[in-house]
Amino acid sequence: MNRILIACLFVGAFGGCNSESHSIAASEFQQSCAADSDCVPVYEGTIGCCGVGNCPNAAVNQVGYSSYETAVSKRIPTCSPPRPCPFLSQTEIAIECHAGAICSNGTCTFAQTGTDASGAD
Secondary structure: OHHHHHHHHHHHOOOOOOOOOOEEOHHHOOOEOOOHHHEEEEOOEEOEOOEOOOOOOEEEEHHHHHHHHHHHHHHOOOOOOOOOOOOOOHHHHHHHOOEEEEEEOOEEEEEEOOOOOOOOO
C-alpha cells in the first residue's frame, strides 16, 4: 500500500495520480433483484487510466448501472502522458469475457457464461 501511495505521489507531481479513489465496488450500488434480467455484470476493483478495461467480476441491478458508470467515469485517474486506450463498450467486454449476472437469493451475482462444465468455450 505504501508503495502505491509513494508511486502516486511521485507520478502525481507530474499529473499522473490524484488523491481520489481509483477503485470501485459493486456493493456501493443497488444489488437487490427479483429476476436475472434485473442484473448486469460489472467490474469491481482498481480503475486504470483507460477506465474499466478488465473483465466483469461482480454484478449490480440495472437500475443502479447508470450510477455505477458515473462513478467509474469520475474515478478514472489522470495519466500523464495519456495512454492510448482501446474503446470497448461494457457489453463488448462482457461478451469477450463470458461475463453474465444472475439473481441469486434476491442479490445480483456475477456468473460466467458461454463455457461448459470444465470452463472451456
